[in-house]
Amino acid sequence: MELLLRSTRVVTPDGTGPAAVAVTGGRIEAVLPYATPPGGAARVEDFGDDVLLPGLVDTHVHVNDPGRSEWEGFPTATRAAAAGGITTLVDMPLNSLPPTTTVAHLRCKQAAARGRVHVDVGFWGGALPGNRGDLRPLHDAGVLGFKSFLSPSGVEEFPHLAPGDLDAVAPEVAGFGGLLIVHAEDPGRLAGAPQPGGPRYADFLASRPHDAERDAVTSLLAAVRRHGTRVHVLHVSSARVLPVLAGARAAGLPVSAETCPHFLTLTAEEVPDGATEFKCCPPIREAANRDALWSALATGTLDCVVSDHSPCTADLKVPDFARAWGGISSLQLGLPAVWTEARRRGHGPGDLARWMATAPAALAGLHTKGAIAPGRDADFAVLAPDETFTVEAAGLHHRNPVTAYAGRTLHGVVRSTWLRGRRIADHGTPLTEPTGRLLERA
Numbered sequence: 001m002e003l004l005l006r007s008t009r010v011v012t013p014d015g016t017g018p019a020a021v022a023v024t025g026g027r028i029e030a031v032l033p034y035a036t037p038p039g040g041a042a043r044v045e046d047f048g049d050d051v052l053l054p055g056l057v058d059t060h061v062h063v064n065d066p067g068r069s070e071w072e073g074f075p076t077a078t079r080a081a082a083a084g085g086i087t088t089l090v091d092m093p094l095n096s097l098p099p100t101t102t103v104a105h106l107r108c109k110q111a112a113a114r115g116r117v118h119v120d121v122g123f124w125g126g127a128l129p130g131n132r133g134d135l136r137p138l139h140d141a142g143v144l145g146f147k148s149f150l151s152p153s154g155v156e157e158f159p160h161l162a163p164g165d166l167d168a169v170a171p172e173v174a175g176f177g178g179l180l181i182v183h184a185e186d187p188g189r190l191a192g193a194p195q196p197g198g199p200r201y202a203d204f205l206a207s208r209p210h211d212a213e214r215d216a217v218t219s220l221l222a223a224v225r226r227h228g229t230r231v232h233v234l235h236v237s238s239a240r241v242l243p244v245l246a247g248a249r250a251a252g253l254p255v256s257a258e259t260c261p262h263f264l265t266l267t268a269e270e271v272p273d274g275a276t277e278f279k280c281c282p283p284i285r286e287a288a289n290r291d292a293l294w295s296a297l298a299t300g301t302l303d304c305v306v307s308d309h310s311p312c313t314a315d316l317k318v319p320d321f322a323r324a325w326g327g328i329s330s331l332q333l334g335l336p337a338v339w340t341e342a343r344r345r346g347h348g349p350g351d352l353a354r355w356m357a358t359a360p361a362a363l364a365g366l367h368t369k370g371a372i373a374p375g376r377d378a379d380f381a382v383l384a385p386d387e388t389f390t391v392e393a394a395g396l397h398h399r400n401p402v403t404a405y406a407g408r409t410l411h412g413v414v415r416s417t418w419l420r421g422r423r424i425a426d427h428g429t430p431l432t433e434p435t436g437r438l439l440e441r442a
Contacts, residue, residue: 067097
């Protein structure tokens with residue numbers, strides 16, 4: 001034993017309670033009774049009544065590096081992650097140049113990240129029209145799965161899959177046991193909706209109707225039935241998707257789904273006109289819809305809560321919802337944002353660990369991450385659950401000081417973050433030089 005971490009509230013797969021966690025060589029050696037004395041020269045850290053959570057795993061992060069690193073880069077994104085209790089993130093394949101759609105492009109991405117990350121980082125590949133032949137090589141090179149869009153992505157270099165393209169990609173991914181993660185909005189529904197323009201949030205919301213998500217997920221699940229592909233539905237914002245997902249799961253289809261902190265904590269009714277820091281696709285919807293998403297988390301219809309951190313430079317957030325870049329910058333704030341609403345609804349720290357660490361780690365096949373259990377990496381987030389703070393955008397570590405949470409008072413202060421038994425952030429401040437590793441599919 002090199003390190004012994006104590007808390008009266010340690011969150012493990014068996015529940016939450018007093019315990020001591022023994023760490024050796026960057027791995028969890030044992031979860032022991034609270035009063036267990038340290039062995040030999042082991043160092044002791046006692047967190048009192050603060051909650052010891054597994055380090056969070058965020059499987060939906062747009063780092064944009066290389067190529068658009070003025071939007072975000074690996075150093076700033078991973079500093080923000082560390083400050084917010086995230087010890088592992090998985091980078092999305094688009095918004096960087098080049099996108100991660102070939103092995104050569106993956107190597108370019110890895111070169112941009114190597115030696116510059118404060119937390120562990122894995123990579124999704126991209127599935128595009130015409131790159132079916134690149135998917136197996138990317139899988140063999142270590143990507144954790146493949147991202148695709150069923151509607152336009154917003155960047156020319158990452159086109160969406162038409163129905164015929166999906167029927168080419170899905171059996172290919174199924175053939176090598178891969179995972180397809182999908183932005184599911186129906187392009188026909190989007191084209192037929194009123195087109196947004198100007199500062200009114202209500203106009204933007206009408207342009208991304210609920211049925212666009214429902215119809216796209218229905219089409220996606222039909223492809224799953226045809227081909228047997230394991231799929232994950234990204235950033236579910238509409239409650240109309242939930243019965244479709246529940247039915248698919250009841251039928252035994254290999255499908256999972258996520259939602260995001262902004263869909264669980266923010267509502268359409270409170271978005272000011274012109275406030276395009278709230279713009280994302282799919283959109284933040286009504287309060288009643290938010291309640292349904294919480295119910296789906298409680299019942300297991302939704303598995304994960306991940307950030308979909310999609311930043312840009314401040315000048316791209318013009319006060320016109322048709323022209324502004326769509327994306328919420330929230331990497332550092334996901335844990336307190338979700339906890340603020342979760343505690344109000346009667347959820348506990350064990351729910352946070354399941355939604356924000358265990359389930360995302362399992363989704364991405366990161367079997368040493370996501371739980372405080374023997375053999376796992378000694379990755380931890382220490383949370384003071386009853387303390388509050390007010391969000392100041394200038395104090396966040398992601399590259400551009402834009403966030404929809406500015407001025408909000410949130411519950412839950414991240415006291416410290418630990419990566420493989422080493423404290424990497426303290427009270428919101430990253431402490432060390434970059435020590436994160438680049439992860440590949442096991």
